[in-house]
Amino acid sequence: MARGARVVSIELIGELRARLLAYREEAASILDNADSEVERAYRWVSQEQAAYWQSELRRREDVVVQARSDLARAEAQKEMGKPSTLDERRALERAKRAVEEAREKRQIVARWARTLDKEVQIYRGQTQPLRTHLEGPIERALTLLARFSQSLDDYVALSAPSQQSEGAASSGPAEGESVMSVGGADRARTADDWRRARPEFAAEQSSESPALLGRLATLLRGATAPVARHAASLGSGPFPMDQSMVDVAISEDPDDPLCLERVSASASDPQDSGWRIYSAVPRQDTLATGRVKVGELARSVSVFALLQAAPVGSLVVVQRQMVLAAFDPQGTELSRTIEKDTGATRAEDGA
Structure with a gap:
């Protein structure tokens, strides 16, 4: 039996979200500054x-060339009576030492560059988990808290039900109706109900569209955990080629809601994977249509990576981070089966 949530303060949810x-x-700013x-x-x-x-080495090598030239000129003048070439020899030695120093400095810099690259x-590698945490679980928690807060605000704003509606509610669901609360009326739909929303994919509208990949990744982000709960129950079919x-x-x-459905691949299209992803709410005037490659979709959308080898006839309906329904090839709703199996013992214990 489902139990209601005990909410002590709606404001605390908003305060928690603000602090999160x-x-x-702050953490992202610290990471960005450290990276910089x-x-x-x-x-x-x-x-x-x-x-x-490198530039300094070339300059000092030029000085050596000039010092050698000065020494040669001084030695030629010595034959004509110049007393000594000591100054020119010392200048050449200083220039040579400067060249050696520049070469050593260049080697030291190269060694430190390799060391720094490893560090x-x-x-x-050590900071990436935190950045991933900020962009993944923290971001999803913020979205979830915002939804909780909005849902509670909407609930508080509801007027009290009339006696007639209370009586209708107490009479219970009609025969054949679903009593599941998660997802509302959507959870009462059968697989055929969801499949009726599948649009016709005209050939001229189904050219490859990389722009759809980013939009799909955005719409399906965060739904990995709910999908993983059902993916194993779907079984495995032929694995589609990446192309x-x-x-x-x-x-x-x-x-x-988005329907992720695997149908029989088209016999006339060797590139068809059999997968269809479509909005469950028909909006033909605003639909963006196209095709994406299985490999790119699996790498960009972790939800699809879990499902890409599901057998023909599988259907999963996702809305934001929630799985509204999941059907195996026989049309059995896996979410109901799982809830029934896990809830049977609790029902017997409470009897």
Whole structure:
């Protein structure tokens, strides 16, 4: 039996979200500043200092050439009565030592550049988990808290139900109706109900469209965990080739449920993977249609990576971070099956 949530203060949810948002922004700022400092230090050694000592070496080599020329000229003048070439010899020795110093400095800079490169890679590897956490779980938590807060505000704004509606509610659901609360009326739909929203994919509208990939990644982000719960129950079919195509028809509205369905591949199209992704709310005037490659979609959208080998007939309906329904090839709703299996023992214990 489902139990209601005990909410003590709606304001606390908003306060928690504000503090979480402040933490994310402060942590991201610290990471960005640290990245900037590390990059500046590495660039100063590997580029600026390397270029400086390379230029300085060439300049000092020119000084050696000039010192040798001066010495040769002095020795020629010595034969004509010049007392000594000691100054010119000392100048040549100083120039040679300066060249050796420049070569040593260049080698030191190169050695430090290699060392810094390794340290930078270690630093990035150690800070990447935090950055991923800020962009993934923290971002999803912020979105979820905003939805919770909005839902509670909407609930508080509702007027009290009338006696007639209370009586209708207490009479219970009609025969054959679903009593699931998550997803509302959508959870009462069958697989055929969801499939009726599948649009026709005309050949001229199904050219490859890389722009759809980014939009799909945005719409499906965060739904990985709910999908993973059902992916194993779907089983496995023939694995589509990376270059095969997925037909897509989606709207601009991020709240529209998306159907991820695998149908029989077209016999006339060897590139067809059999996968269709489409908005479950028909909006033919605003649908963006096209095709994306299976391999690129699996790499960009973790939800699809879990499902790409699902057998023909599989259907999963996703709305933001929620799975509204999941059907196996026989049309059985997996979410209901799972809930029934996990809830049976609890029902017996409570009897």
